[in-house]
Amino acid sequence: QQQVKQSPQSLIVQKGGISIINCAYENTAFDYFPWYQQFPGKGPALLIAIRPDVSEKKEGRFTISFNKSAKQFSLHIMDSQPGDSATYFCAASMINSGYALNFGKGTSLLVTP
Amino acid sequence: GAVVSQHPSWVICKSGTSVKIECRSLDFQATTMFWYRQFPKQSLMLMATSNEGSKATYEQGVEKDKFLINHASLTLSTLTVTSAHPEDSSFYICSARAQGGGNTGELFFGEGSRLTVL
Numbered sequence: 001q002q003q004v005k006q007s008p009q010s011l012i013v014q015k016g017g018i019s020i021i022n023c024a025y026e027n028t029a030f031d032y033f034p035w036y037q038q039f040p041g042k043g044p045a046l047l048i049a050i051r052p053d054v055s056e057k058k059e060g061r062f063t064i065s066f067n068k069s070a071k072q073f074s075l076h077i078m079d080s081q082p083g084d085s086a087t088y089f090c091a092a093s094m095i096n097s098g099y100a101l102n103f104g105k106g107t108s109l110l111v112t113p
Numbered sequence: 114g115a116v117v118s119q120h121p122s123w124v125i126c127k128s129g130t131s132v133k134i135e136c137r138s139l140d141f142q143a144t145t146m147f148w149y150r151q152f153p154k155q156s157l158m159l160m161a162t163s164n165e166g167s168k169a170t171y172e173q174g175v176e177k178d179k180f181l182i183n184h185a186s187l188t189l190s191t192l193t194v195t196s197a198h199p200e201d202s203s204f205y206i207c208s209a210r211a212q213g214g215g216n217t218g219e220l221f222f223g224e225g226s227r228l229t230v231l
Contacts, residue, residue: 041207043222098145099210101220103156
């Protein structure tokens, strides 16, 4: 049972454009929502994370928007670069499960020159 | 930042043999470690949660006798795939949560170990 639903499955964006990836969850007990970036053959690396008491968080070109009432959150990558081409996973966790991460299915992002 | 090291990064073995994968937290103590499995072009699926000094908690559908997990110290957890078969070929990734990490939820991931069973 997928606890976090992610879309789109794949995304192609031109260099300089904005990449937007969306996620939705059902379990209101989740209280930590990270985004991970993964390159082929590598482990995932934390990009940015947010808690439900905040509606937006920005770190450099990466922004998380969080809508608690809609149980949705999204990742925006501004000024997308070819080096951003990777697979992105949203995830959710809660303290009750020791913060074991429930991952979305991933979005394969390709940024064209 | 916190570093989690996995070894080996890749391993090829014959069907029926056992393979051990190590996960070490290099610069912090990890009360809890998680083991994930990832098939090509798919998401990470949680296999088990490993707490130092106690038995691992396995997710539904994961055979505890096949995937042996040991978390003997605050910096080391091991995953042993016993009697490996070709269907066990996958990318195994561990992650660790720092001791005293409070409720930050932040997990640090290893680089993964690619297992190929012939």
